[in-house]
Amino acid sequence: MADEKKKKKREKEASITPKITMKEIKRQKTLLIWSAVFFVYGVVFCYLPLGGWLMAFQKYKPKTGILHSKFVGLDKFRTLFSDPQFFRVFRNTLAMGTLNLITTFIMAILFAILLNEIRGNLMKKTVQTISYLPHFLSWIIVTGILHDALSSSGSVNELLISLGFIDTYIPFFSIEKYFWPIVAFANCWKETGWNAIVYLAAITSIDPSLYEAASIDGGGRWAKIKYITLPSIRPTIMILLLINIGNVINAGFEIQYLLGNSLIVEVSETIDIYVLRWGISQMDYSLGTAAGIFKSLISIVLIFTGNSLAKAFGEERLF
Amino acid sequence: MSKKKKEEEYYRPKKKHLSGWDKAFYTGNFIFMLAFVVITLYPILNTLAISFNDGIDAVRGGIHLWPRVFSIKNYQTVLGIQGFRTGAIITVLRTVIGTLTSLVANALLAFIVSRKRFLFKSQLSAFWVITMYVNGGLIPTFILFKYLHLTGSFWVYVIPGMVSAFNVLVMRTYMQGIPDSLEESAQLDGAGYMTVFIKIISPLCKPVYATVALFVAVYQWNAWFDAMIYNRLNDKYTTLQYELMKLLNSVMQQSGSAADAAATQGQAVSPQSVRSAATIITIVPIVCLYPFLQRYFVTGLTIGGVKE
Structure with missing residues (x-):
């Protein structure tokens, strides 16, 4: 269905775009000049850095520059893949990315459905407004808050001790x-309300007569959620899942960078931190770039896999 | 209208006849929402309480929603840190300048690629969509900025991130919904593309402009990574969040920070309480603004997220 619509739209658009003639060029002079400006800007800031990927195949030295550094083939990738640390950070990235993706998704959908069930507009509005707030806070602030809450004298330890679950405080950041789980929780805390916006919009656009019909047929609340709400928002869920699957590999820099410490570095370091450590701090630009390229490739593979999975299951897809 | 209302009344389940299960569900749901609100707000209110509490006293812990020993020393200390004052100015500047330039650039690009007759519209769109998925990565970008002399300057915060493909897509979708006849009739009257953009399309796009402006402004306000990477050696261009990060690190390591220096000089502050005050200062503008912009980001997200 959606494909046909898209195809039709594309055909319609193609028929409207005029042929390149002098007259048309003259008419669109302003558009062409500005698009040239944007093209140059895009080449410089988005595409030129891609040329920097050459560094991964070189023994790059800042003195000689990209153009005159010695090419070493795949040496840097060999170093990378024989580095046990790299596999560790790769595992951490994928594990945290997947955990974050699953937990934030489930929380957002659950929250949207439950919020929709609240009676009383004022309460609904208030809860929703409050739920957006954490999204606007930076990771620095969120990390600070987490650090306070989970510190030895923080509210979580205090609560657990007063409830009698533990005798002495848990050093959360050393184990x-x-x-x-802390990273996944922080992501849920920050983004649940924000991610729910799209689902709520999808839920409110469901035809109310469907629910009425279900009521008449004796369908209870659970049946309505299962047979009407969830199927109605399934396209939204799928499209968002697809968009986010490519981001699994981007799943973390800030919180891991800010909360990581030498005691838990084995599980906290991600690819981005690895790149930062090798590239900027140790000045091994080539190795850092190689790790970055590897990350981009995984990201592209993930997007295409997700897309073809969606195609296989007959769902909406990105492209 | 009244008929519709009557119908609604007819179909709506009567509130008085709630079954036992319904009651249990509504109670359970209420408790869930209450827990959600408490978990969301408590840490922030707790930070607020600590920021107004005497620092040395706060170290003892046990402060919840209200300060135990009231003090504004923490705020005085924060405002006394030179870096924090510079950071505040730079952050305000980059938020204002960055948002304005980015808004103009994104809107203009969206305008171009949403013109049906534009010769290269699909090519230019694809050119930008690709940038959403592929980028050079940290190190090539860093080296490029060094070549361009953007490192060690204020403009590294504004120029490189001016165009965002995602925001352009959101705006393009919105502009495509505007009838072509408006543009055509203006052009019959002799208006050029610039006039159409400024006088006809832009006034109709206020909601989506507000959405994108909000996205960019929040990004700019919260940015710290660029300050750390590109202006590490340049205190002149530090940002609020970067200063906050330094305070956070000093809390984690409990040593050698501006706040500690102040504490040893006999002022009643601790790293944690100073950081709390700094956190509150950076949160306040956001908390004051975002509830009023709600409908804009809701529309923006639904355009960008659902339709893509």
């Missing part, structure tokens, strides 16, 4: 097994 490896807590780190991934």
Whole structure:
């Protein structure tokens, strides 16, 4: 359905675009000049850095520059793949990315459905407004808040002790097994309300007569959610899942960088931090770039895999 | 109208006849929402309370929603840190200049690629969509900025991020919804493309402009990574969030920070309480503004997210 629509739209657009003639060029002079400006800007700031990928195949030295550095083929990639640290950061990135994706998705959908069930507009509005707030806070602030809440004298330890669950405080940031859940929780805390916006919009656009019909047929609340709400927002869920699947590999820099410490570095370091550490701090630009390229490739593979999976299951897809 | 209302009344389940299950559900849902609100707001209110509490006293812990020993020393200390004052000015500047330039650039590009007759509209669109998925990465970008003398300057915050493909797509979708007849009739009257853009399209695009402006402004306000990478050695161009990060690090390591220096000089502050005050200062403008812009980002997200 959607494909046909898109195809038709594309055909319609193609028929409207005029042929390149002198007259048309003259008529569109302003548009052409400005688009040239944007083209040059895009080449410089978005495409020129891609040329920097050459560094990954060189023994890059800042003195000699990209043009005159010695090419070493795939040496840097060999170094990269034989580095046990790199596999560790790769695993961490994928694990945290996947965990974040799943938890934030489930939380946002659950929150949207439950919020929709609230009676009373004022309460609904208030809860929703409050739920957006954390999205606007920077990761620095969120990390600071987390650090306060989970510190030895923080509110979480205080609560657990007063409820009698533990006798002495838990040093959350020194124990490896807590780190991934903390990061996932922080992502949920920050983004649940924001991510729910799209689902709420999709839910409110569902035809109310569907629910009425279900009521008449004796469908309860659960049946309505299962047979009407969820199927109606499925295209939205799928499209957002597709957009975000490519981001699994981007799943973390700021919070891991800010919260990571030497005690938990085995589980906290991600590819981005690895790139930063090798590239900027250790000045091995070539190795850092190679790691960056590897990341981009994985990201592209993920997007295409997600897209073809969606195609296989007959769902809406990105391209 | 009244008939519709009557119909609604007819179909709506009567509130008085709630079954036991319904009651349990509504109670459960209420508790869930309450827990959600508490978990969202408590940490922020707690930070607020600590920021107004005497720093040395706060170290003892046990402060919840209200300061125990009231003090404004923390705020005085924060405002006394030179970097924080510079950071505030730079952050305001980059938010204002960055948002304005980015808005103009994105709107103009969206205008161009949304013109049906434009010769290269699909090529130019594809050119920008690709940038959403592929980028050079940190190090090539860093080296490029160095070549362009953007590192160590204010403009590194404004120029490189001026065009964002995602925002352009959101604006393009909105502009495509505007009837062509408006443009055509203006052109019959002799208006050029610039006049159409400024006088006809832009006034109709206010909601989507507001959305994009909000996205960019929040990004600019919260940015710190560019300050750390490109202006590490340049205190002149530090930002609020970068200063906040330094304070956060000093709390984590508990050593050698401006706040500690102040504390040892006998002022009643601690790194944590100073950081709380700094956090509140950076949050206040956001908290005051975002509830009023709600409808804009809701429309913006639904355009960009659902339709793509």
